[in-house]
Each structure stands twice: as C-alpha cells, then as structure tokens.
Amino acid sequence: MDKTLQKNLTAFLETFLTEERKFLLHKVLENRTRHITVVVEDLYQTQNISAVMRSCECVGIQDVHIVEGENDFQIHKAIAMGADKWLTIKHYQKENAPMLTCIKELKAKGYSIVATLPDDNSHFLDELPLEKPVAFLFGTELSGLSKAAIDAADQTVKIPMYGFTNSFNISNSVAIIVSQCVEKLRRNSSINWQLTENEKNDLLFDWVQKSINKPELLIKRYLEELG
Amino acid sequence: MDKTLQKNLTAFLETFLTEERKFLLHKVLENRTRHITVVVEDLYQTQNISAVMRSCECVGIQDVHIVEGENDFQIHKAIAMGADKWLTIKHYQKENAPMLTCIKELKAKGYSIVATLPDDNSHFLDELPLEKPVAFLFGTELSGLSKAAIDAADQTVKIPMYGFTNSFNISNSVAIIVSQCVEKLRRNSSINWQLTENEKNDLLFDWVQKSINKPELLIKRYLEELG
Numbered sequence: 001m002d003k004t005l006q007k008n009l010t011a012f013l014e015t016f017l018t019e020e021r022k023f024l025l026h027k028v029l030e031n032r033t034r035h036i037t038v039v040v041e042d043l044y045q046t047q048n049i050s051a052v053m054r055s056c057e058c059v060g061i062q063d064v065h066i067v068e069g070e071n072d073f074q075i076h077k078a079i080a081m082g083a084d085k086w087l088t089i090k091h092y093q094k095e096n097a098p099m100l101t102c103i104k105e106l107k108a109k110g111y112s113i114v115a116t117l118p119d120d121n122s123h124f125l126d127e128l129p130l131e132k133p134v135a136f137l138f139g140t141e142l143s144g145l146s147k148a149a150i151d152a153a154d155q156t157v158k159i160p161m162y163g164f165t166n167s168f169n170i171s172n173s174v175a176i177i178v179s180q181c182v183e184k185l186r187r188n189s190s191i192n193w194q195l196t197e198n199e200k201n202d203l204l205f206d207w208v209q210k211s212i213n214k215p216e217l218l219i220k221r222y223l224e225e226l227g
Numbered sequence: 228m229d230k231t232l233q234k235n236l237t238a239f240l241e242t243f244l245t246e247e248r249k250f251l252l253h254k255v256l257e258n259r260t261r262h263i264t265v266v267v268e269d270l271y272q273t274q275n276i277s278a279v280m281r282s283c284e285c286v287g288i289q290d291v292h293i294v295e296g297e298n299d300f301q302i303h304k305a306i307a308m309g310a311d312k313w314l315t316i317k318h319y320q321k322e323n324a325p326m327l328t329c330i331k332e333l334k335a336k337g338y339s340i341v342a343t344l345p346d347d348n349s350h351f352l353d354e355l356p357l358e359k360p361v362a363f364l365f366g367t368e369l370s371g372l373s374k375a376a377i378d379a380a381d382q383t384v385k386i387p388m389y390g391f392t393n394s395f396n397i398s399n400s401v402a403i404i405v406s407q408c409v410e411k412l413r414r415n416s417s418i419n420w421q422l423t424e425n426e427k428n429d430l431l432f433d434w435v436q437k438s439i440n441k442p443e444l445l446i447k448r449y450l451e452e453l454g
Binding site for chain 2: 024028031032045050051054055057058059060085086159160161162163165167169171172173174175176179180182183
C-alpha cells in the first residue's frame with residue numbers, strides 16, 4: 001500500500017480510538033526493538049511457547065521466529081491462544097530445513113546468531129557484545145538445540161548456574177536472557193535499537209486495526225469516500 | 228544428632244561416592260545461599276511450581292517457601308516430581324493464615340519482605356538494596372499476590388515492562404528476579420551471602436544420603452560398629 005495512503009488511513013482509524021489507547025500504542029511503539037530477536041526450535045509445550053511470546057512482548061521484542069519440528073501442532077495452539085497478537089511471528093516449516101533457512105535469513109539481515117548452550121565453551125551472557133543485532137536461538141525442552149543450529153551459530157552464550165540442575169526451563173531461559181539484554185540495550189545510548197520510521201508506520205497501521213472492531217469496514221468506507 | 232557424629236557419618240558416607248560426585252556436592256554447597264529466598268503463594272500450575280524450584284536450584288537459592296491456597300494438590304504433585312530434591316521446602320498450610328505465618332517467621336529471621344508487583348509505586352528491581360536478606364513474594368498465576376501479602380510486605384519491586392502485556396508468566400518473573408539478584412550478590416564481596424559452617428554440614432549430610440542408594444543401611448552399620 002502507498003505509504004501516504006497508509007499514514008492517512010492510520011490517522012483516520014486512530015480517530016476511533018480513546019486517547020489512552022492511542023497513547024499506549026505510541027508508547028509501546030517507541031519501545032519496540034528488532035535489534036534483539038528470538039528463535040525457538042521445536043518447542044512442544046504450548047505454555048512454554050506462550051510464555052516465550054509473552055516475555056518477548058513484555059520486554060519490547062517485536063519479532064519471534066518459530067522453527068517447526070515434530071510439534072508444530074502445539075505452536076498453532078499457542079498462536080490460537082492469541083499469545084502472538086502484538087508480535088511479528090515468522091514460521092519456518094519443517095519441510096524446508098527450517099533452522100538453516102531461518103539462520104540464513106537472519107544473517108542476511110545482519111544478525112549475529114547466538115546459540116544458548118549451557119556448555120564450558122560458551123561465554124556468559126553479560127560478556128555478549130550488543131553493537132550488532134543479535135538473534136538468540138533456543139532449543140526444544142528435552143534435547144535442546146539441534147546440532148545444525150549450534151554449528152550454524154556465530155557464538156554461544158550461557159546463563160551462570162550454581163546448582164545440581166544444569167538447565168532452566170526453556171521459557172525461563174528466554175525470560176532471563178531477553179530481559180537482561182534489552183535492559184542493557186536501553187541503557188546504551190550509542191546503539192540505535194529502535195524501529196525505523198517505516199517499521200513504526202507499518203506496525204502502527206497493524207496495531208490500530210487490531211484495536212478496532214471490524215476495521216475492514218472503516219477502511220472500505222474511507223477508500224470509497226476517496227473515490 | 229551430635230555435630231561430631233554427624234560430621235564423621237558424613238565423611239563415612241562420602242567414601243561411597245565418586246570423586247566427581249563429592250566435588251560437585253562441595254562446589255554446589257559453597258555456592259548455596261539463604262540471603263535470598265522465594266515465597267510462592269497458591270500457584271496452581273504444576274509446571275510453574277516445578278519451574279520455580281528449578282530456577283531457584285539453578286541460581287543457588289536453598290529455601291523455597293510454599294504458601295498453600297486452594298491448589299495445594301498441584302504443589303504436592305510438583306514435589307512428587309522431585310523438583311525439590313536438593314532444596315529446603317517449607318510448607319504453610321491454608322488452615323493457619325499461611326502467608327502471614329510465613330512472613331512473620333521470615334521477618335523474625337531478619338528478612339526484608341519484598342512483594343513483586345507490576346505497580347506504579349513499585350521500585351525497579353535494580354534499585355533494591357541487598358545488604359539485608361531478602362524474601363521475594365510471588366503471587367498466583369491469575370490474581371497475583373493476596374492483599375494480605377502486599378500489606379505485610381516491607382516494599383514492592385517490579386520488572387521493567389515495555390509492551391501491551393502487563394505481566395510475565397509467574398515462573399518467568401521468578402527466574403528474572405532471582406537470577407539478577409543472585410548475580411548481584413555474588414559480585415558484592417561485602418555481603419556475607421553464603422551458608423554458615425553449621426548449615427553447610429547439615430545440608431551436606433542430607434545431600435550425601437540423597438546421593439547413595441539405601442543410606443540408612445550404611446548409617447545403621449556405622450552406628451553398630453561404633454557400638
């Protein structure tokens with residue numbers, strides 16, 4: 001859609017929102033980032049997938065990449081529960097080497113690929129440089145990340161652990177890592193972590209529609225009046 | 228049990244462990260803390276209770292306080308799953324004003340009671356002083372902490388949030404808060420966060436028995452040989 005038309009349509013649709021709603025949309029938009037993104041591989045517990053999306057949404061991460069495996073039904077169930085409403089979810093289906101496709105696309109966009117791996121050779125999270133955009137890879141509940149994912153990663157990080165248990169629940173790992181990294185990002189004024197104006201406009205157009213009942217009717221009316 | 232006998236028994240039982248096992252027990256012991264503790268109120272999802280215990284164990288927190296409500300069956304189910312094996316779990320049953328009893332006991336032990344509350348008046352987590360031992364209160368999945376708990380708390384903290392969703396999954400909140408605070412604690416050499424020698428000896432005696440098949444038979448034999 002033509003960018004000017006999209007902006008005008010957004011402004012038109014915004015007139016149907018309360019001031020509070022409009023304020024919230026813009027506040028959240030200013031805090032959104034794609035500088036950090038999350039890739040989850042073959043999760044099989046619906047509540048984990050939902051919790052991962054919820055944590056990403058809470059800290060302001062816009063994109064979540066879902067690499068399907070044997071358990072894609074659970075993913076669709078989580079999505080159906082609306083956990084993804086405000087996020088940009090990208091699916092990679094198991095037919096086409098999903099993890100490698102995902103990593104290839106993210107590298108092409110300039111992301112540094114970081115596998116989360118509780119392993120002696122992994123760096124600790126707080127040593128991870130954030131100047132370059134980072135995509136964190138998280139593996140399935142039981143077996144962790146696939147070898148293909150680990151091999152394709154630029155580096156690996158781990159969360160410090162001091163007990164007998166040698167891993168966190170997957171959604172807890174995501175929560176610890178994204179909350180820590182996004183906070184670090186927000187404190188670092190030299191990193192341009194916010195969305196571009198174009199990205200903000202596209203997202204706002206989407207969110208405004210999601211905040212209105214039957215937006216398509218209003219859009220139709222607006223376009224008809226334009227003639 | 229007499230402390231010297233306990234120490235000798237521990238040493239005797241340790242002779243049945245591999246060097247690796249012994250090393251792990253002592254390493255974990257040196258990293259255990261009661262300076263930070265976690266209180267969960269009336270959780271009803273087994274996987275959340277298990278995930279909370281797992282996160283506490285991972286970061287080195289020894290004590291978890293479980294305040295029962297309507298959903299104590301789920302708690303027993305989680306315990307049955309062994310999530311608590313290496314932890315000291317204290318139950319507060321719903322018959323006797325469990326949360327107030329728990330808070331009273333913790334205050335008597337010198338804990339500062341901190342309710343986690345995503346609220347305008349709450350301080351952010353990183354502003355929380357850790358010189359005094361801290362007990363974090365976490366509420367049930369849907370309704371959060373009870374008013375009784377919030378009223379009895381010394382202060383409230385929140386995790387920064389920037390999205391539409393205004394809370395994390397409960398086990399994710401616990402993971403974010405305990406991992407951040409315990410790391411801060413370990414970096415602060417002026418705080419004496421480790422267990423006392425007495426606490427270490429008691430815990431080691433317990434852990435050594437948990438690392439052996441039928442320890443009671445070995446203990447019986449040892450005591451008989453003592454005569």
